[in-house]
Amino acid sequence: MNMAITIEQSELDALERAFQLMWGNFPEPVQLTHKNREIIALNAACAQFGRSKGMKCSSHGAPEAHKGCLANQAMRTQQPVYKKIKYGEKEMITYWLPVDGYPDLFIHFSVGVTVNYDEIPELVQNSK
Template sequence: MAKTIEELKAEFHQTYDYFPGVARLIDREHKILAANIKAEKAGFKEGMICAKIGTPESHRECKFEKMFETGKAQTDHAIPDKIRGWYPVAGFPDVCIHFGLPLPEDF
């Protein structure tokens, strides 16, 4: 039996709530379905449109669309002290996980 979106959201929170960076479960329309604790503290709330949060510069070189086009995980290092990533969720072709992970100073 296929998982429901509510089950997926519960699994997301179980896995990502204590992740050391921001993480969001996002649908193809850029709507945030779930956000971990760090993301919520940064202003990313369920129901918001991810692409409208922050400055336009913070979304520069976003690989969200490329991830959906290719079906393959994408990462970048467009922000000097952070790695960003987008990856598909098995069984949910219109959903991805997007994270930002700060790099340690000695990286």
């Protein structure tokens, strides 16, 4: 079975630019991933956790952290899937989102990794 990425490089470059426009400043780690688990693009928050473009996301961290991965379901059904998980003391909601027009790609992220949403006041103003 050939798991190679069959998307032209120019198209991958355009997808990476679009990904950065949408997710580059998101405060939680986000990655654009191929079905073979190769990371196509990632935001700055994701890079801070030791992930990098071209690596297999499944090789990051302990193998048990990837049990229950729903990427295959998201790609098979072409519907977003999510679940609550507990990792250490943190509770997170993890998402796998198919990418319209690209059945072999998905966006993967969790909320609650870098931000404790239970401690956010009703109105947060940016002081920049």
